[in-house]
Amino acid sequence: MPGEMSGASTPSLVLDVIRTRGPISRIELAAVTGLTPATMTNAVRHLIDQRLIMSVGHSESTGGKRRELLDVNPTTRYGLGVQLGPESVQVVVANLWGAVVGRIGVAGTAGATPEDIVRSVTSAVTELLSATSLGDGLIEGLCVAVPGPHDETGAIVDTSSLAALEGFPLGPTLEAATGLPVRLESAALLSAAGEVWTGAAADSRALAVVHLDGELGAGLAVDGRLVRGSRGRAGDIRHLPVDPAGPLCRCGQRGCLAVMGTPDAIAKRFHDDTGTSLTAGRIAARAGTDPRAARAVDEAVTAFSRGVVAFADALDLDRLVLSGRGYGRLLDSYLDGVRDHAHALGRTHLSVAVSANQRDAGAVGAAGAVLRAHVDAH
Numbered sequence: 450m451p452g453e454m455s456g457a458s459t460p461s462l463v464l465d466v467i468r469t470r471g472p473i474s475r476i477e478l479a480a481v482t483g484l485t486p487a488t489m490t491n492a493v494r495h496l497i498d499q500r501l502i503m504s505v506g507h508s509e510s511t512g513g514k515r516r517e518l519l520d521v522n523p524t525t526r527y528g529l530g531v532q533l534g535p536e537s538v539q540v541v542v543a544n545l546w547g548a549v550v551g552r553i554g555v556a557g558t559a560g561a562t563p564e565d566i567v568r569s570v571t572s573a574v575t576e577l578l579s580a581t582s583l584g585d586g587l588i589e590g591l592c593v594a595v596p597g598p599h600d601e602t603g604a605i606v607d608t609s610s611l612a613a614l615e616g617f618p619l620g621p622t623l624e625a626a627t628g629l630p631v632r633l634e635s636a637a638l639l640s641a642a643g644e645v646w647t648g649a650a651a652d653s654r655a656l657a658v659v660h661l662d663g664e665l666g667a668g669l670a671v672d673g674r675l676v677r678g679s680r681g682r683a684g685d686i687r688h689l690p691v692d693p694a695g696p697l698c699r700c701g702q703r704g705c706l707a708v709m710g711t712p713d714a715i716a717k718r719f720h721d722d723t724g725t726s727l728t729a730g731r732i733a734a735r736a737g738t739d740p741r742a743a744r745a746v747d748e749a750v751t752a753f754s755r756g757v758v759a760f761a762d763a764l765d766l767d768r769l770v771l772s773g774r775g776y777g778r779l780l781d782s783y784l785d786g787v788r789d790h791a792h793a794l795g796r797t798h799l800s801v802a803v804s805a806n807q808r809d810a811g812a813v814g815a816a817g818a819v820l821r822a823h824v825d826a827h
């Protein structure tokens with residue numbers, strides 16, 4: 450599984466170009482992909498045989514021969530993507546264009562047992578397929594975007610926000626419950642995949658999606674390829690040290706990005722200062738009138754901005770994208786904070802944006818990963 454997304458096959462590269470630029474002729478395809486005519490012809494034939502692309506007519510004649518145009522055949526295969534978050538679980542079904550054709554949200558994982566989560570995902574899938582009238586035969590599989598790292602057996606590891614699932618064989622259990630092939634992938638990496646596959650990052654050479662939904666993480670894509678690192682944990686920015694005098698993190702260090710820069714850090718700081726427990730969103734709403742609320746928000750946004758811009762510098766990124774429900778009402782504060790910090794440091798090459806699928810980027814990327822794996826496997 451790890452190789453599928455980082456080293457795409459020739460057919461899936463050709464399919465990507467057709468998805469993002471179609472309708473397109475073979476000659477244009479060869480020019481864009483740089484493939485030899487023979488390799489390109491084989492890849493196109495393979496995709497037509499799989500009914501993944503089709504002829505959609507001919508270009509207008511410009512004096513020469515009219516060219517056959519190819520485009521994606523979007524209705525032959527669908528992928529299911531699931532995003533596990535503490536506040537909600539999102540399930541989407543996407544077609545080969547990467548377009549979401551149905552989505553549903555159900556109760557989040559906070560306080561849920563592994564069995565609860567499996568039951569709730571399974572019934573959400575059934576409901577979604579019934580609502581979209583898509584039969585089982587059209588569904589290629591299901592990919593679960595998990596908030597943190599996972600191991601090869603399909604179990605989640607080292608994820609404070611989903612501690613109940615640690616060591617639980619989520620992949621195999623869901624496979625048995627749904628009857629579909631199931632894979633697990635980091636939500637941050639899938640969000641980065643979504644940016645690449647939908648063409649949203651077409652002008653970026655090196656990007657990171659900083660994903661926050663229960664857990665903080667970054668997904669990396671360089672030259673259109675996803676970067677996993679040696680253990681599949683590239684972009685695990687939770688324990689970047691931001692302040693050696695900061696609060697203790699569960700990893701044993703002080704002042705990690707995860708305990709300094711997140712909305713949870715805002716809530717904790719405000720509680721330490723005032724003795725009052727409020728959500729980060731409510732604290733932000735008070736920031737105009739309460740200096741202690743303003744300070745808690747400012748400190749976290751500053752820590753976050755310093756951490757992620759330093760991370761972008763170290764990897765020479767040209768784009769940072771924020772995605773995930775975890776930013777909540779503070780999304781604009783974080784966006785402005787990162788932009789201002791990058792600007793103050795003169796990082797004019799670095800663009801900072803919010804994902805087009807901000808609330809379910811992991812699920813959308815997951816549905817795309819299912820289809821990508823299908824193309825690579827056939």
Ligand SMILES: [Zn+2]
Pocket residue numbers: 687688698699700701702705707
């Ligand atoms: Zn730490």
